[in-house]
Amino acid sequence: MQDVMPEKARLTKPSSPDVAVRIRKVTKHFGSGDQMVMALRGVDWDVYTGQMSLIVGPSGCGKTTLLSVIAGILDADAGELTVFGQEVTRMRDRTKTRFRAQNIGFVFQQYNLLPALTASENAAIPLVIAGWSRGKAVSRAREVLGMIGMGNKTESLPSQLSGGQMQRVAIARALVHEPKLLVCDEPTAALDHEMGLTVMELLREAAVRPDRAVVIVTHDNRVFHFGDRIAYMDDGAIRRVEERSNDAQPNSH
Amino acid sequence: MSWIALKMLVGDRAKFLGIVLGLTFAALLITQQGSIFCGLMLRTCGQITDITGADLWVMDPNVRFIDDVKPMIENNLYRVRGVEGVHWAVPLYKGQARAKLNTVDREGKRINVIEQVILLGLDDASLVGAPPPDKILVGDLGRLRKPDAIIIDNNRLAKLYPGEPWRTLEKEGNGFYTRFLGRELEMNDHRAIIVGVCEATRTFQSNPVVYTLYSRAKYFAPQERKILSYILAKTEPGVSPAVVAKRIEQQTGLGAASSDEFMWKTIGYYMKYTGIPINFGITAVLGFLVGTAIAGQTFYNFTLENLKQFGALKAMGATNFRIIQMILLQALVVGLLGYGIGVGLASMFGWANQSPKSDLSFFLRTEVVGAIGGLVLVYLLLYVGRLITRAVFVQASVVTTLGYLVAFAAAYRYMLQGVKGTELAFYCWWPVPLVTGVAVVLICILSSLVSIRRVVVLEPAIVFRG
Structure with a gap:
């Protein structure tokens, strides 16, 4: 289980982290004509291994769209997306599906557990x-x-x-196959504050590893302090990226 | 991932039951209506199938079906006998007569009963066309040669003799019918004495069938100048009946057909000139449509409700192909269940309407073995194709085999005995379950296609939309 649950010492940010996800000039729109919405307007961003990166911003700013593009479940209109050295934007659907199965773990806001399966079956x-x-x-x-x-x-x-508990099962499901990239969409949105903190602590403890990158979309500013890097989005673009020191981490002392 | 598909399917019990019920309803309606249709069609030609021993039926060339009797002159019998390849030819009278008798009703009150009967006059010497010995329930065929003797079929005896203790029939068995031996009827002011009770295929009009001698039939039947209805002929050994039939037609100008040909000609007449096939066809199509609507809609709803889950599976790396496999497996399972229960219920329906009821024991006929073998083969293929696990393979095979044994036990036992003696014309001919199976497969394919289309075009990004 060592692989799944790294020791606390291993949680600390490596001195020179590798770039796990490289995003360049990524655009994405929905709809057409008068109804067209530019969800992403040429986003540039890097996500590093060994870090917990947060994407924050107001509703409708494009956080979830960016996360979907990073996870390879939504195609960008233009731009470049590289995940662990592999150019996802140029992958065929089948290759992309296989890539997701091997390398990406998902935590969803609504857990998306299959109601007919037990916790262990869902996690499997x-x-x-x-x-x-x-x-x-x-x-x-x-x-x-x-x-x-x-x-x-x-x-x-x-x-x-x-x-x-359901979100914990979802986290177990996201980690069970040792993915290199973990993407989480509002993992605390459906939980009360205390439970939200517990889940974020669990994600830091269980998910962050030197060879894994964790990207979390959230609008819950009470959990911002868990992030190593915070990308502030607005109107389809990343306006500011904030680095946080290890000292700010509740678990790093 | 088959176990995930199956758990998803049975996890939502209400929808699972809804889909199975929809398919059950469709299978039940198609099988039941199809079987009643086949039963009715078989009754139209009951007398043709009951008369064995002759290769050919010779008749007026304008006869269209068995009851469309066009009497011929007696000379035709000799002309047919003179055709090369005819081993023997005997006369057959078929007509309607009116039986009158004085009996008691259920309350024991004396009543006069007048009932239309189908009169069959058999060749005096050979008795060709008589019921075979195993169909004679009581009495003796030889006694038919005694004065005024008739043999009557058991189907409508209750109508002629309502005051008898019919409830004891099942208990007493065939011995019950001995009480009718020696009883007298009156037909066309002539006395008729019952010397035997036999089993006969119920006719379309459900009138009692009365067997007597050809020479005697003319006394029982209303006065007619010509009484030769049909000529039953046997061909010489080694000579094709079809060739002889053609010769008879050419040399005598009469019509000639084998039993099978005459049976299908009769059925063809009813198919073409009555509304029976259309009426039953409409009901069967309705069953199909309603089944499609219920099962399809519920199955589609089931997919819609699980859309996020399917989206999550796709996001996590499940390919469209695997999700299609899951949906098809779900459709296959509900299809097999709905089919089995529907056909089983239809069989039970047939059995429940049978009188007297046959027991539910059945013989391992090739059809049953084939049907169960086919199912196990389907599971085996799924197992080999890694669509289901070994445990699912074993459980599914055992459960459905047992279910089908019960269903087919009723259906086949009924097929063996039931059609002769039921009020309801119900004959589960082997193509009926087959057609039902095709209909259920079609419903499943249509339902799953709609769901598959929805899931294939589904963007996995849906899972990130709150």
Whole structure:
């Protein structure tokens, strides 16, 4: 489980982090004619490994669109997107799907757990997609759930879990296949403040590793202090990027 | 990912049951209406299938179906006998007569009963066309040669003798019918004495069938100048009945057909000149449409409600192909369940309307083995194609095999016995379950196509929209 749950010492930002995601002049629009909305207007940004990068900004500023483009689930109109050296914008759909399955973990705002599956079965889904047998995948998922304090809920259905517990299962699902990039969309939006902090702490502890990049979209300013870098977006562009020192991290002391 | 697909499917019980019910309804309606249609069609030619032993039916060339009797002159019998390749030829009278009798009703009150009967006059010497020995429930065929003797079929005896304790029939079995031996009827002012009770295919009009001698039939039937309805002929060994039929037609100017040809000619007449096929066809099509609407709509709703989950799976790297496999597997499972339950219920319906009821034991006929074998083969292919796990393969095979055994037990047992003696014309001919299966497959394909289209064009980015 060492791979999934790095020690606290390993959470510290490496002295010279690698660029995990390179975004250059990425544009994206929705609709056409009078209805056309420019969601991204030539975004330039770098995401580094070993860091938790936050994308923040008001509603409708393009945060989620940018996250979707980074995750390879939405095609940009123009520009360049490189994830761990691979140019995602030029990948064919099939290659991109395989790339996502191998390299990207997802945490969704509404958890998106399958209601008919138990916690361990839900957490095992990325491994099943990767071709693992059901037994092995579920067994591995149980281990990961145990590591994030959900060991006693592995056989519970989503309907039997609280919001915080469901988000923990979603985090286990996002990490179970050891992805290089973790993308999280408003992971605390559906939770109360205290539970939101717990989830963010868990993400820092379990997800941030020297060889992994974590990108989180949030508008919850109470969790900004968890980020190593914060990109402030407005009107489809990143207006400012703020670096934070390790001292600001609640878990770094 | 098949187990995920199956868990998703059964996880939403209300929708799962809705889809299965829709398919069950469609399968039930198509099988039931199809079987009733086949039963009715079979009844139109019951007398043709009941008469065995002869290769050819010779008749007036303008006869269109069995009841369209156009009497011929007796000389035609000798002309047919003279045709090369005819081994023997015997006369057959077929007509309507009116049976009168004095009996008691259910309350024990004396009543006069007048009932239309179908009168069959068999060749005096050979008795060709008589029910085979295993169809004679009581009495003896030989006694037909006794004065005024008739053999009557058991189907409508209850109408002729309503006061008998019919409830005890199932308990007493065929012995129940011995009470009718020696009883007298009156037909065309002539006495007729029952010397036997036989089993006969119920006719379209459901009138009792009365067997007697050809020479005697003319006394029982209303006065007619010509009474030769049909000539039953046997061809010489090694000579093709089709060739002889052609010779008869050329040399005598009469019509000639094998039993099968005459049966299909009769069925063809009813198909063409009555509204029966259209009426049953409409009901079957309605069943198909309603089944498609219910199952399709519920299946589509099921997909719509799971759209975010499918989107999440796509985002996490599940390919369209794998998601299509999941949807098809879900469609296959509900299709098999709906089909099995629907056909089973239709069979039970047929059995419930059977009188007297046959037991539910059944014989391992090739069709049953084939049907179950086919299902297990489907599962095996799914297992080999890694669409389902071994556990799902074993469970699904055992459960559906047992379900189908029960369903087909009723259906096939019914097919063996039921069509002869039921009020309801219900004959589950083997193409009926086959057609039902094709209809259910079509419904599943249509339903899943709509869902598949929706999921294939689904952008995985949908999962990031709150």
